[in-house]
Amino acid sequence: ARPWDFFTATQTLEHLPPPEGIEVALAGRSNVGKSSLTNALSGQKALARVSVTPGRTKQLNFFRAEGQPLVLVDMPGYGYAKASKLVKEDWQGLMFDYLRGRPNLRRVLLLMDARIETKSSDRAVMTLLDKAAVPFQLVITKSDGVKPNDLAKRLADVQALARKHPAGHPLVLVTSAETGAGMEELRAELAALAGQ
Numbered sequence: 001a002r003p004w005d006f007f008t009a010t011q012t013l014e015h016l017p018p019p020e021g022i023e024v025a026l027a028g029r030s031n032v033g034k035s036s037l038t039n040a041l042s043g044q045k046a047l048a049r050v051s052v053t054p055g056r057t058k059q060l061n062f063f064r065a066e067g068q069p070l071v072l073v074d075m076p077g078y079g080y081a082k083a084s085k086l087v088k089e090d091w092q093g094l095m096f097d098y099l100r101g102r103p104n105l106r107r108v109l110l111l112m113d114a115r116i117e118t119k120s121s122d123r124a125v126m127t128l129l130d131k132a133a134v135p136f137q138l139v140i141t142k143s144d145g146v147k148p149n150d151l152a153k154r155l156a157d158v159q160a161l162a163r164k165h166p167a168g169h170p171l172v173l174v175t176s177a178e179t180g181a182g183m184e185e186l187r188a189e190l191a192a193l194a195g196q
């Protein structure tokens with residue numbers, strides 16, 4: 001894997017970096033394993049901070065890959081039960097504006113925990129992505145945390161969801177940051193998006 005580099009963070013759309021390269025955004029509920037996946041994907045243990053307090057990161061974090069025109073955008077986790085209604089509405093407003101308005105955003109990777117059923121907040125985000133017409137690909141995380149039978153069931157559910165949404169990509173990836181499962185497939189998807 002090529003080295004990745006954190007280059008900027010923002011909480012407001014006025015401070016987005018110029019749209020250069022091909023952007024792929026990572027989204028998912030708080031604690032879904034987004035930081036762990038970013039670290040595993042990059043092969044760098046401390047690229048994204050693995051959160052102690054879920055729901056604390058409220059900004060967009062930008063990472064770029066050396067030697068390919070690819071930018072990963074880490075979106076704030078959503079669905080945190082203790083977040084106030086105002087914070088939840090903020091998330092939707094800011095994220096919708098970013099998702100709809102970003103010209104170089106090619107895909108959203110929407111992470112789904114293998115151990116937890118799909119929540120209404122996940123469905124709301126998929127509907128938002130349909131509305132923003134941003135293609136999204138569902139990625140199951142923590143596949144090491146469930147028995148093979150349960151994983152197969154979860155995968156079938158998630159695949160059915162992807163098919164139901166106009167913006168949903170038919171291929172669902174199954175990953176584990178712990179074991180490295182699915183990481184090569186994920187890297188290949190990103191390389192294909194970056195045109196390499």
Ligand code: GDP
Pocket residue numbers: 028029030031032033034035036037049050051052054055077141142143144145175176177178179
């Ligand atoms: P984030 O809030 O989405 O960034 O999630 P984190 O990456 O901080 O992970 C949340 C929790 O899930 C942490 O306790 C991680 O150790 C755990 N976790 C993350 N990825 C995996 C995985 O692949 N397997 C298992 N078993 N646990 C994981």
